Amino acid sequence: MTYNGKRILLGVSGGIAAYKAAELARRLVAAGAKVKVVMTKAAQEFVTPMTFQALTGEKVAAAMFGPGSEPLEHVALGQATDAIVLAPATANLLGKMAAGIGDDLLTTILLAATKPILVCPAMNCEMWVHPAVQENVARLQARGLTVLPPAAGELACGATGYGRLPEPETILEALAKLVSHQDLAGRRVLVTAGPTHEDLDPVRFLTNRSSGKQGYALAKVAWRRGAQVCLVSGPTLLPAPHGVERVDIWSAREMLDAVLARFPESEALLMAAAVGDYHPTSRSEHKMKRGSQELTVHLTQNPDILKKVATLKKKQVVVGFAAETRDLEVAARQKLEDKGLDLIVANAVNRADSGFAVDTNEVTIIGRRNLVVRLPLLSKEEVAARVLDQVAALLPPREGGGG
Numbered sequence: 195m196t197y198n199g200k201r202i203l204l205g206v207s208g209g210i211a212a213y214k215a216a217e218l219a220r221r222l223v224a225a226g227a228k229v230k231v232v233m234t235k236a237a238q239e240f241v242t243p244m245t246f247q248a249l250t251g252e253k254v255a256a257a258m259f260g261p262g263s264e265p266l267e268h269v270a271l272g273q274a275t276d277a278i279v280l281a282p283a284t285a286n287l288l289g290k291m292a293a294g295i296g297d298d299l300l301t302t303i304l305l306a307a308t309k310p311i312l313v314c315p316a317m318n319c320e321m322w323v324h325p326a327v328q329e330n331v332a333r334l335q336a337r338g339l340t341v342l343p344p345a346a347g348e349l350a351c352g353a354t355g356y357g358r359l360p361e362p363e364t365i366l367e368a369l370a371k372l373v374s375h376q377d378l379a380g381r382r383v384l385v386t387a388g389p390t391h392e393d394l395d396p397v398r399f400l401t402n403r404s405s406g407k408q409g410y411a412l413a414k415v416a417w418r419r420g421a422q423v424c425l426v427s428g429p430t431l432l433p434a435p436h437g438v439e440r441v442d443i444w445s446a447r448e449m450l451d452a453v454l455a456r457f458p459e460s461e462a463l464l465m466a467a468a469v470g471d472y473h474p475t476s477r478s479e480h481k482m483k484r485g486s487q488e489l490t491v492h493l494t495q496n497p498d499i500l501k502k503v504a505t506l507k508k509k510q511v512v513v514g515f516a517a518e519t520r521d522l523e524v525a526a527r528q529k530l531e532d533k534g535l536d537l538i539v540a541n542a543v544n545r546a547d548s549g550f551a552v553d554t555n556e557v558t559i560i561g562r563r564n565l566v567v568r569l570p571l572l573s574k575e576e577v578a579a580r581v582l583d584q585v586a587a588l589l590p591p592r593e594g595g596g597g
């Protein structure tokens with residue numbers, strides 16, 4: 195969705211990680227972007243233009259002059275695009291950019307560019323920490339360019355340290371922000387996700403089928419749209435979304451503490467977590483042994499996090515999620531009232547393609563003053579975008595006059 199029809203200029207400079215740029219180009223095309231590749235002369239020593247041409251379906255631009263070059267391409271290419279990504283950006287390219295040098299097609303395009311630029315440096319770890327390189331990076335950041343620092347790991351030269359080109363997934367996420375509308379710029383958004391675990395003994399716990407996917411999608415999309423996101427997450431198998439602060443919790447009571455600590459400074463809370471309603475009244479210190487045919491476990495109710503939060507609410511927009519197997523809208527509206535919410539996202543969880551653990555969801559967003567938005571089956575990221583549209587509409591204007 196984010197990349198559908200977006201024009202991305204991919205600048206490839208001459209480092210060994212140039213081969214990874216081919217995979218990045220493929221992933222961008224698969225995500226719906228129209229990709230134009232510009233290569234430096236040195237990059238062509240590592241990968242041929244033909245590789246990128248085959249992956250993107252577009253002629254690769256590589257020379258200012260001579261056969262195949264177009265007049266004024268150096269001006270047009272950096273402007274007729276939605277964003278520019280430089281991957282890999284070598285120490286040499288960073289130096290030229292910082293100094294304002296335009297001595298080939300890519301560096302000249304960058305001087306004439308008017309669109310957001312994501313720089314993904316990749317090089318030997320000693321080169322990366324060299325003061326000249328660090329000063330150049332700082333200069334580029336001060337000019338408003340986004341720099342995605344290299345990842346740590348084993349490098350092509352055999353050394354281990356910071357210098358690797360981040361995975362395509364991470365670059366795609368960082369770039370997604372540069373092509374997204376920043377309607378949540380600077381907003382502090384708190385999201386909860388996943389299940390909670392309620393311990394019976396050191397090896398057993400009560401939980402539910404939540405995978406965390408909807409909450410993680412909300413955190414991801416809110417970050418792309420400019421928000422500062424804190425994600426309070428129950429145990430899930432999902433990687434932390436790029437740019438998001440993740441706070442890991444185990445039980446409902448830990449989630450309560452984490453949410454209460456962060457709620458006062460937040461502007462919106464999206465409670466997508468499937469919070470366990472009960473915990474075992476006592477937790478056995480040692481592993482429980484098999485005993486008689488039947489076992490009775492006593493449970494005590496967990497605190498209702500949203501109800502507690504409602505008592506502290508000032509101007510925050512508070513959103514609940516209602517997972518129901520019947521009477522969806524009636525039950526959800528009841529929860530909206532009982533928990534003092536601004537919005538509730540009602541979610542049928544008795545279908546194979548909607549609710550827990552799948553990538554799609556069919557929800558109805560219900561709000562105050564008869565707001566009812568019934569959505570078709572969508573990806574969880576699309577659902578997240580529609581929920582955040584409603585949140586953005588309810589947020590009070592930013593202090594200091596911003597939108």
Ligand code: CTP
Pocket residue numbers: 446465466467468469470471496497498499500501513514515516517518529
């Ligand atoms: N919720 C919460 N604290 C709890 C239980 C739920 O904050 N102890 C939140 C969930 O994160 C969700 C909303 O309340 O945003 C509705 O959760 P749901 O489990 O559907 O509602 P319950 O109030 O637990 O009602 P029931 O399980 O009886 O349907």
